[in-house]
Amino acid sequence: MMKLKLEREQKMQLVQRVQHYFEQERSETIGSIAAEQLLDYMLAELGPIVYNQAIADARRTVIEKMQSIEDDLYAMEQQKRGNRNANG
Numbered sequence: 001m002m003k004l005k006l007e008r009e010q011k012m013q014l015v016q017r018v019q020h021y022f023e024q025e026r027s028e029t030i031g032s033i034a035a036e037q038l039l040d041y042m043l044a045e046l047g048p049i050v051y052n053q054a055i056a057d058a059r060r061t062v063i064e065k066m067q068s069i070e071d072d073l074y075a076m077e078q079q080k081r082g083n084r085n086a087n088g
Helices: 008-026 032-087
Strands: none
């Protein structure tokens, strides 16, 4: 898996959110460097887990859609057979 790369603007917004979280929830002030290091650590640790879950969810969705398409195609095929027999 590729390393998660955020755009600089996205990363800075997340750094600010981390700082805000620490201020609001823990009554602690952390600097932008500490917040960025924490963010990098969390992305490295959680990124692969979240990525793998997203892939599993996407795989499940594709399988469900393919099954639905297969069912629709099968239903169309049966309908054609039934029409031929009724007319012929």
